[in-house]
Amino acid sequence: MAVLDGVLAAAGNMAHRVLGGGFADFTPMPRTLVDQGRARFVYHYDSADSGDPVLLVPPLAVPDTPFDLRRGCSLVEHLARRRPTYLLDYGPIGFRDRDLGLEHWVDEVLPAAIGTVRERTGRAPHLIGWCFGGILSVLAAARLGIDAIATLTVVASPFDFTKMPLLMPFRPIVAATGGHAFTPVYRAMGTIPAPLVRAAFQVSALDRHLTKPIAVATHLHDRDYLAQIEAVERFTANMVAYPGRTVGQIYHQFYRANALARGAIEVGGTRIDLAAAKQRTLLIAGRADTIAPRRAVGHLVKVLPDAEVEFVTAKGGHLGVLTGRAARHETWPLIDRHLNG
Template sequence: MAVLDGMLAAAGNAAHRVLGGGFADLTPWPRELVDSGRARRLYHCDSAETGAPVLLVPPLGVPDSPYDLRRGCSLVEHLAPQRPTYLLDYGPMGFAERGLGLEHWVDEVLPAAVDAVRERTGQAPHLVGWCFGGILSVLAAARLDVDAIASLTVVASPFDFTKVPLLMPLRPVVAATGGHVFTPVYRALGTIPAPLVRAVFQISALDRQLTKPFAVAAHLHDRDYLAQIEAVERFTATMTAYPGRTIAQIYHRFYRENALAQGSIEIGGTRVDLAAAKQRTLLIAGRSDTIAPRRSVAALLDVLPDAEVEFTTAKGGHLGVLTGRAARTEVWPLIDRHISG
């Protein structure tokens, strides 16, 4: 009987998919814009008024949707009933933003967002950063007073770029050209365009892209699975550009010099020592993440000697570890416990 029910569900879902019907509820969680500036939009999500506030920090190159992927699989939806929840967004990036470097986010955007949350709630926020958002959170924490941020949660953020196999094939080309093979590209374009950002994300999970039709066919009976696929496709389609100056810094400082793993990096003419970030830190790596593999993420342990750091791994790839279906039971409870601790 269960087999028959599954076959009937698969047939119904297949018909629904062919007719163009959607499975995911992509309605954003209600929010209000409470602060803004250049490449900075801070939203207060419709959330509880009591409890420790949380500030969600996305990476560049994507909208804020990783934190609010879809109803039923939204970290915002999970956090909002428990505590004041704030979401940072950077808006679209174009040629006019080509001169913005890391220092803009580390010294202006994040401090302004932290100050706004503290002013509204009377408390230092707990920062949750995914991917590059985690790196920005650590760098900002190293620049701010230790009591400005209550704690850090860093998810799928690579801190040792020599431990990212995806980047290894590029090293001989970089070495042969003295490191300047990509320089003409970002200088000419002013940005790394959204289609290229999208392509890199898709290439990082090429095996899943190639097998996705088979996986969908095998899960046609599972509406929640199909909804997740649909939500990830929407997220990928809405990726944005990277400013040229920031890309140059990432390329030369993160990739060529591997400065993050060494614990010190020059940003905008100022030296930032990561060890100055002394907040309690929860560090999470996805077990099948190719963009930020376990060893690359774990490198942060070596450069935060004075912080209480808990490191763990969880099921999922680069996006899935934050907002996949398993994250609801594996990762989100860890974040709850860390913030409440």
């Protein structure tokens, strides 16, 4: 009977797909814009009034959907039931933003967003940063001090770029050209356009991209699985551009010099020592993450010697560890426990 039910469910779902129907509910969580500036939009979600606030920090070059991927698989939906929930978004990035460097986000965007949440709630927010958003969160914590941010949650953020296998093939080219192979590209273009960002994300998960038709065929009976596939496709299709100056800083400081792994970078002419971030920190790596593997993420433990850092792994790849189907049962309970102290 179970086999027959599965066959009937698969047939129904296949017909639904053929007729152009979708499985994912992309209704966004209700929210209000409460602050904005250049490349800075702070949203407050309809959420619980009690508890310490959280501020979600996404990476650059992605839409604001990773934290609110789809109904039933949304970290925002999960958090909003428990505490005041805010999101930082950067909006569209274009050629006009080519002059924006890391200092814009570390010295202006993050401090302003944190200040907005604190002004509205009377409390220092807990920061939850994914991918490059986790790096920005640590840099902001180091810059602003212990009192500005309650805790840090850093998800799938690499802090040792020599431990990222996807970047290794490019190192001989960089060495052979004295590190300048990539420089003319981002200077001429002003940004890394959204199609290139999207292509890079797809290449990083090439094995799953190539085997997706098989995976879909073997899960035709599972609507939740098909909904997640749709959500990831939608997320990937809506990548945005990277500003050229920031790309240059990431390339030269993070990739060439591996400065994050050494514990200090220069931003806007000022040195930031990451060890100055002393907040209690939860560090999460995805066990199947090919972009920011466990060793690249876990290096932050060495960089923050004076902070209480808990390093854990959870099921999922780079996006899945944050908002995959398994994240509901693995990653999110870890975050809840951390926020509750």
